[in-house]
Amino acid sequence: MAKKEHVSETPATHFLRGRGIVFSEHPYPYQEHGGTAVSARELGVDEHHVVKTLIMQDETAKPLIVLMHGDRKVSTRNLARQIDCKSIEPCKPEVASRHSGYLVGGTSPFGTKKAMPVYAEQSILALDRIYINGGRRGYLIGLDPASLSGLLPVKAVKCALEE
Numbered sequence: 190m191a192k193k194e195h196v197s198e199t200p201a202t203h204f205l206r207g208r209g210i211v212f213s214e215h216p217y218p219y220q221e222h223g224g225t226a227v228s229a230r231e232l233g234v235d236e237h238h239v240v241k242t243l244i245m246q247d248e249t250a251k252p253l254i255v256l257m258h259g260d261r262k263v264s265t266r267n268l269a270r271q272i273d274c275k276s277i278e279p280c281k282p283e284v285a286s287r288h289s290g291y292l293v294g295g296t297s298p299f300g301t302k303k304a305m306p307v308y309a310e311q312s313i314l315a316l317d318r319i320y321i322n323g324g325r326r327g328y329l330i331g332l333d334p335a336s337l338s339g340l341l342p343v344k345a346v347k348c349a350l351e352e
Contacts, residue, residue: 199297215328229320239258239329243256256343265277295324300324308345308348309346314338
């Protein structure tokens with residue numbers, strides 16, 4: 190975006206600005222149940238570079254964040270095996286919102302209400318730029334994925350399935 194002023198202030202952007210992280214802002218017309226295919230199309234970027242922030246839980250209902258390529262799904266079975274859990278499942282939307290402080294469709298891994306472990310698909314960290322939710326529906330931010338590990342307790346995993 191060519192604009193100099195910021196588009197939105199969310200807990201996520203506040204978190205990033207407070208740490209001096211440079212990011213670009215990308216608002217787009219949000220579409221209910223449109224997912225990353227819509228945001229990638231609207232922004233003219235590869236869906237593989239759009240990163241979903243998923244709030245999941247283990248068998249004891251302990252929440253965790255999974256960062257996954259927009260064009261991939263999470264193998265909860267593979268993830269559970271890699272992080273020494275019996276099972277992993279997505280949280281119900283209202284539970285996810287309670288943990289993150291964000292509405293589903295607008296969940297960012299930055300500035301969450303509750304501190305949670307973060308698991309990122311390994312190949313995300315190798316991209317040159319990612320587009321991830323900025324804390325509200327219809328709003329992605331672009332940043333260098335290398336900055337993730339300095340900001341969040343990120344552990345790289347391999348649990349992607351082709352979508």
